[in-house]
Amino acid sequence: MKINELFAEELSVVNIGSPTFLKDLDSQAVSYENLEWTPPAHGDVELIRVLDKLEKHKEEIDEANDRVVARVKAATGYLVDCKKAIDAIPGMKPNMILHSGPVQDWEHMADPQKGAVLGAIVFEGWAENVEEAEKYLLSHDIEFSPNHHVNCVGPMAGVVSPSMPVHVLHDEVNDTYAFCPLNEGLGGVLRFGKNTPDVIERLLWMKNDFMPVLAAALKICGGIDVRNIIMQALNMGDECHNRNKAATSLFFREIAVPIMKTDFPMEQKQKALDFITGNEHYFLNLSMPYCKLAQLAGTGEKKSSIVTIMCRNGYEFGIKVSGSDTWHTAPANMVKGLYFPGYSEEDAAPDLGDSCITETNGIGGFAMAASPAIVKFVGGTVQDAFNYSQSMNEITWSSNPNFTLPALDFKPSALGIDIRKVVESGVLPIINTGIAHKKAGIGQIGAGLVNPPFECFKKAIIEFAEQFED
């Protein structure tokens, strides 16, 4: 009998529930592991019923999830062009302003996002200055749209107006495109809501001088493999959300010669290269659209329980699941982290931006083990970083052999956030992120860690389960 095998073996215990008996296992030198148990689904009886129902349809859901992660892993991402949003993005309209996060209106918009919108109106020449911009906005038919609705992603405020330049990335496997505005650098920038003349001026330079150089260089080199740079950078200390030093350097190595080969005046080429060199987060705006492309490959699987979008607009956090077009939203959380001198949590805006598409795709916070340097920035210890990456395997369907974590013996990074696992375990995705000042225009005031609200996953799983029979 199998019980008799137990009698012949060394006892090895898993404790689930109260830790009260553990000290006695210690004193008897019995080997044990204590599960960090919490009630499934936060103890919500209705959600447990939903989980039990989904358990009966496990096979078909699992199969759908296998298909999703296979497509996500296979997706490629080449930076092929840099164009104005209106020319690049299908669905972009002349009166449209894109923003980060789920659907939002002017009334509820977070201050940094509002500041960025007003700056964009000035940038477009629709108004002379910021005061006029607000009047223009209220008297004209400006259409707001989440970036994700047109396969675009933007960090922080994520504001994209029609003539802003965007990176154009192409997935050769699925022949799809994703887009992302260019990273302006740190400090007083539009994505943190700053809209002063110097910010507008930089944006105009990016459009008039930088964009044509980059576009021409990309024609010369035939595109740059962004996924490949991420693979390398993860082995060089980046997690490609909050640390992009290695990736930006790798990108520079690929783009420098093609830029020099273009026919533009030397000064313009030098300035373009200086712009990339001077901003170690340049690559974030390539990492993000690659992750968007990969997740796009994973969408449309009705029976899959995998999350393909997570984003926030400084007001709400929103997620989407592969097979559904519904935004599942809840109020965005505050980021817990380290503040630059002179700032505190009181100054912070709630969680903001599309950049957690990186976590959705298994890098960023999920790959913190690859980036011990990041803990200095967001707080915590190197061991914490390892723990975060390990623990994400509890809520993901798979892992991505493209993205490996050297410090964890090149373990693949966790991939495919499964709403069933999130709801059951109560473990939430870990996002490492910048913290924006709650007032427009002040900029980044710190960085730290944040989770999506559990509520988003609760709503998602309830809707997801509706398609299955009891």
Next chain:
Amino acid sequence: MSKYTKVLKDSYFDSVTLMSLSAKVKKETGASEVTVLMATDMNKDLIAKVGLSTDEVVNAGTNDCVVAVECDGDAEEAVNAIVAELAAGSSAKKEKKEVTYHTQAQLYKDLSPNMVVISTPGRFAAREARVALENGKNVMMFSDNVTEEDEIALKKYAVERELLMMGPDCGTAIVNGAGLCFANDVRRGSIGIVGASGTGLQEVTVLIHKQGGGISQALGVGGRDLHSEVGGLMTMQCMKALNEDPATDTIVVVSKPPAADVEAKVIALAETLNKPVVLIFIDGSREGQEGNVTFCTRLSDGACKAVEITNGRLAVSFDLDPSVYETLAAETAKLAPGQKYLRALYCGGTLCSESLSIARNSLQNIRTNLARKDEEKLADPLVSEYNTIVDMGDDFFTNGKPHPMIEPSIRLDRIVQEANDPETAVILLDFELGYGSHDDPVGITIDAIKEAQATAEKNGRHIVFAAYICGTDQDRQNFAASRKLLEENGVIVTNTNEQAAILAVKAAEGVQ
């Protein structure tokens, strides 16, 4: 008097941690009310009853933790101190560990344990057990409040897979020499035990140890295993496993009386085994030996029979020193007129049942929360009447709280309450030592015993105290010192639970 209530959102703590913390804070600060509970509907009612509820508490969910204090000093400060202590506890755990697991599925990717001990709140326990069994793990389920349907389904599955499904409501096991949950530190040996009762199993292992025997395995199966519905599924599974176990020479089965159909099945199985079997059915009707099967109705008798069969002799005599009877007579003589009833306050469920069975033989008007018959039912478990025998480990007392064996302090007020009742003559208590139990159950109770005696004496009365300590010389709580402390305070301490019950009943009988 100030009050303060705080709700910690999405902060799960197990009830034992919370109860121990609130008991500790209450003792340290002298606050009149310290409530640290998860916001289940039942707990929310409780918080409202003590007047510490707020709108926030009303709206709190089951994953939120409520910390509330009422005290003479600054209640807010006290609440914040508790919150800080809770936070410190959870971060200390995290720092120590390199990898933490939140789900079994994740754990089994890295590790291959062979025993899963489940002590979650009952409504979540079956889910976890199912996952464990599906992964080929043996299960010990300490949790109670699990439905009988779940129990049957889990046990059927375990029987098919030839795995252990000990419990629900299994408090005691010794597997491969290791005590799990509540167990005493006893010698290893060749007697294998299956027990449908926690303290019954403990008592038998303790008495076997004292008689020079040793334990190969002691497997709890949960109190309902021998009900008709469950049909003895796990008892019989364990008997078969012990029969195959080369380290086991004698098999003992301990239970309250099984359902008749199940009893027949168990006996039939016992007869087919090739080892001697001792069946201890408390309150049972059969005694004596038939073939390889020996029938007993008392725990100590069963333990002694098992050792005699295995070792050929007993190491000691459990007989009480004659002086104990003299002490009893002297104590009883001090009772005032009107003092006539027995009040037995038990932590151990099966020990309680055994005492109830003994009391029924001699006393009229017995009230108990274990009653199957209506006329024996204690109207309010919190208030004794006539001869009362209370199992304080019963669901009524433990729902959302730690078992009194872990936290015997829930019995302290009751001891004093009994002494305030002019009809109380004898207070009978049990103390469990060993793994899982409180660090010093006698020590924590002794002040209440003194206070009870003082209260009685102030009112011209005297209480006869009798007690049994279920423990061995190897248990980490000092058995000898515990016994001495009780005796120094006038408590009559016996060698078996049965004796304690007999003496207490005798004292009460004398004045009724």
